[in-house]
C-alpha cells in the first residue's frame with residue numbers, strides 16, 4: 001500500500017535535535033507512533049529546505065537502520081507547521097507554498113493579542129469571557145484604572161511570561177506595581193516602569209482576572225484545542241499552571257508548576273469538576289471556531305484560560321504553537337501523546353478528503 005508522506009515543518013533547534021537524536025521540546029517518537037497508526041510516513045524539515053521552483057525538499061526521513069537521513073523528495077502535499085516565523089520573507093514562502101496547492105496547517109504566526117481580542121469580542125456569546133483589553137497609552141491606562149481594581153500590562157505579542165507587569169489598587173489613592181519580584185507604591189506620580197510600559201505601543205493593558213488560587217498562588221489552564229480525524233475541533237486536554245509563590249504569571253518559563261485540573265479543583269468543594277470542564281470546553285471550541293473564520297488553516301492551538309473562584313472561564317491568550325510540554329510536566333502522558341496524535345489524524349483526514357476530491 002502506498003504510504004503518503006506528511007511533512008512536519010520545524011524550526012532550527014528541533015531540526016538539529018532530530019539529526020543528533022536529542023529532543024528539544026518536540027517528542028519525535030510521538031509523531032512516529034501517530035504516523036504508523038494513521039498510515040502516514042513523517043518527514044521533518046525547515047522552511048529553508050524547501051525549493052518551491054523544483055518542487056523539492058531536503059528532508060529528514062527515517063532510513064532502514066532506524067536513523068534519520070537526509071533525502072531529496074517531492075514537497076509533501078500536507079504539511080503540519082510546528083515552527084514560528086517572523087520574517088516577511090518566511091511568511092511569503094508559506095503563502096507561495098499554499099498557492100501552489102500544498103496544505104500547510106497551523107500556519108498561524110503570532111497574531112497580536114489585541115487583534116485576537118477584537119475578533120472574539122465580535123461574538124456576543126464570548127464577550128463575558130474576555131477581560132477588557134486596550135492598546136497601551138497614558139489615556140487608556142487612566143481610563144482602565146478608573147474601571148478596574150487591578151490591571152495587567154503585557155506585550156501584545158509576548159512570550160513565556162516576559163515583560164508582564166501587574167498594577168493593583170490598594171486604596172482610593174494608592175496603587176502598587178509588581179514587576180520582576182519587586183513592588184513599588186505610587187499615587188499620581190507613575191514609577192518609571194509604569195511610564196515605560198504604558199507608553200510602549202507594542203504593549204496592551206488588560207483588566208486583571210481575579211484568578212482562582214492553589215495553595216495561595218494564582219493558576220490558569222493551558223487548553224489544547226485541535227482539529228481531529230473527522231476535521232472537527234476538539235479539546236484534546238487541559239492542564240493547570242500554578243504561579244511560583246509570590247508571582248502573578250503562571251508561565252513554566254517563570255517558575256510555574258503544572259498540575260491536573262482534578263488536583264487544582266480539590267480545594268473548591270462547591271465546584272463540580274464536570275461542570276467546570278464542560279464550560280471551559282464549550283468556550284474553547286466557540287473561541288477557536290470564531291478565530292478559524294479569520295485564520296482558515298488554524299488546526300492546533302493552546303489557549304491560556306483563567307478560572308474565577310466561581311469556576312467561570314476567562315480568556316487570557318491564544319498560542320498558535322503550543323509547545324505541549326505542560327502536559328508532560330503534569331505527568332499526563334496519555335493527553336501529551338494525544339496532542340501529537342490528533343494533528344496527525346487531521347493530516348490523514350486531509351489526505352482522504354483530497355483523494356475524494358480527485
Ligand SMILES: Nc1ncnc2c1ncn2[C@@H]1O[C@H](COP(=O)(O)OP(=O)(O)O)[C@@H](O)[C@H]1O
Nearest residue numbers: 152158159160161162206207208209249250317
Ligand atoms: N488579564 C490577566 N489577568 C490575570 N492574569 C493574567 C492576565 N494576563 C496575563 N496573566 C498572567 O500572565 C501570564 C502570561 O500572560 P500571557 O497573556 O499568557 O502572555 P505570554 O505570551 O507571555 O504567555 C498568564 O498565563 C497569566 O498567568
Ligand SMILES: [Mg+2]
Nearest residue numbers: 160161304317
Ligand atoms: Mg501565555
